[in-house]
Amino acid sequence: AADVCEPLSVLGADVRVPLVTGGEVTYAALDYAASAPALQRVWDDIAAYAPYYGSVHRGAGYLSQLSTDLFENSRADVAAFLGCREDDQVVFTRSTTDSLNLLAAVLPSGTEVFVFETEHHASLLPWEQREDVRVRYLSAPRSPRQAVETLERALAERTGGPALVCVTGASNVTGELWPVRELAAAAHAHGARIVLDAAQLAPHHPVDIAAEDVDWVAFSGHKLYAPFGAGVLAGRADWLREARPYLAGGGASRKVARREDGGVDVEWHTTAARHEAGSPNVIGVYAIASACKALTEAGFDGLVARERQLIAAVREGLAEVPEVRVLSLFGEDAPRVGVLSFVVDGWNSSHFAAALSAEYGIGVRDGLFCAHPLVRTLLGSEPEEPGECGAPEAAPGERSLNAIRVSFGAGTPDEHVDRFVRAVK
Numbered sequence: 287a288a289d290v291c292e293p294l295s296v297l298g299a300d301v302r303v304p305l306v307t308g309g310e311v312t313y314a315a316l317d318y319a320a321s322a323p324a325l326q327r328v329w330d331d332i333a334a335y336a337p338y339y340g341s342v343h344r345g346a347g348y349l350s351q352l353s354t355d356l357f358e359n360s361r362a363d364v365a366a367f368l369g370c371r372e373d374d375q376v377v378f379t380r381s382t383t384d385s386l387n388l389l390a391a392v393l394p395s396g397t398e399v400f401v402f403e404t405e406h407h408a409s410l411l412p413w414e415q416r417e418d419v420r421v422r423y424l425s426a427p428r429s430p431r432q433a434v435e436t437l438e439r440a441l442a443e444r445t446g447g448p449a450l451v452c453v454t455g456a457s458n459v460t461g462e463l464w465p466v467r468e469l470a471a472a473a474h475a476h477g478a479r480i481v482l483d484a485a486q487l488a489p490h491h492p493v494d495i496a497a498e499d500v501d502w503v504a505f506s507g508h509k510l511y512a513p514f515g516a517g518v519l520a521g522r523a524d525w526l527r528e529a530r531p532y533l534a535g536g537g538a539s540r541k542v543a544r545r546e547d548g549g550v551d552v553e554w555h556t557t558a559a560r561h562e563a564g565s566p567n568v569i570g571v572y573a574i575a576s577a578c579k580a581l582t583e584a585g586f587d588g589l590v591a592r593e594r595q596l597i598a599a600v601r602e603g604l605a606e607v608p609e610v611r612v613l614s615l616f617g618e619d620a621p622r623v624g625v626l627s628f629v630v631d632g633w634n635s636s637h638f639a640a641a642l643s644a645e646y647g648i649g650v651r652d653g654l655f656c657a658h659p660l661v662r663t664l665l666g667s668e669p670e671e672p673g674e675c676g677a678p679e680a681a682p683g684e685r686s687l688n689a690i691r692v693s694f695g696a697g698t699p700d701e702h703v704d705r706f707v708r709a710v711k
């Protein structure tokens with residue numbers, strides 16, 4: 287169908303789920319921001335490769351060589367998708383969380399890290415794990431311009447030494463786009479580097495490391511229409527090359543020898559392999575590369591236009607429900623990807639989301655979305671005692687302590703959004 291953005295068709299379009307009221311419906315997957323369905327093309331590529339897989343960088347056999355080629359070609363495909371500079375490295379990780387923890391682990395000692403308190407926990411928390419790194423938390427800006435001004439003010443007080451700015455490209459809560467290029471320019475003007483958390487940006491919007499002038503980019507395969515288990519950290523090679531390996535073990539070490547004094551001498555690789563010890567997730571990595579190629583070939587124009595259309599339909603529908611409040615940091619009309627959160631007055635968000643699932647076969651998410659400080663700012667609520675990334679419970683009828691998020695992308699038909707709007711009404 288024209289409305290699902292061919293050729294980016296996804297798996298799961300025909301999945302039927304039972305309703306509590308009896309009968310069943312086609313599942314409306316409106317939680318792409320948590321994990322997107324895999325592209326049919328990605329699945330076909332995996333299926334075609336599966337009988338041939340072998341260990342990467344380890345075997346002499348034909349299938350091992352094939353897998354090694356495929357793994358290294360995938361690196362080149364991801365580099366092309368991200369518009370990497372010639373000397374950038376592409377490191378394969380498990381996820382965005384893993385990528386940002388890897389970057390935190392390789393920061394030079396004494397680095398000052400600047401991060402907005404509105405970040406997802408994956409980009410908010412890794413830096414504090416380093417005792418020799420100082421973290422400056424920046425307060426929630428209420429416009430893109432204020433974000434740049436806040437960062438500039440903080441950077442002006444830098445004490446010298448290495449500095450890193452960490453910023454999200456698109457919020458996993460509001461879907462709003464952050465002014466990445468301007469933040470990168472501010473960072474560089476003050477001698478700092480910048481890492482872009484593109485977990486929510488890359489699936490919706492082109493990312494170009496060189497054009498945006500960011501130093502690193504992190505994203506996850508499972509949000510980019512590939513299956514779980516693989517992610518990417520791409521960018522400047524120097525800090526990656528100079529630091530201790532993130533994971534020590536086979537594959538990261540080039541030469542290991544016992545010393546006369548009883549210890550071991552290790553010569554570590556200086557390529558991406560330095561941080562990829564152990565047998566890598568070749569299927570996950572191949573799947574990411576396949577998704578990158580599919581998105582590049584399809585181009586983002588159609589997807590961006592389609593998501594705009596769907597977001598407009600959601601906004602229009604929700605605007606007719608006076609109890610609904612859409613959450614926004616940068617204002618009602620700020621540009622956003624296909625991600626939107628809201629609260630419904632008089633409703634407990636968890637019950638509301640459960641009803642969408644049980645009565646309408648719609649899968650959304652409720653909670654604090656692993657961005658507790660941001661959601662509390664948006665709700666104007668005091669800190670509560672939430673579980674994990676999840677939802678503190680309010681009694682039915684009490685003010686919500688958390689929100690409901692709806693998100694979509696390639697493969698979302700009009701019917702899913704229509705059903706969602708009807709259900710909310």
Ligand code: PMP
Nearest residue numbers: 381382383406408458485486506
């Ligand atoms: N950053 C953002 C903006 C996210 O939305 C997410 C996932 N919700 C992450 C980081 C972490 O991604 P992952 O769970 O794949 O590590």
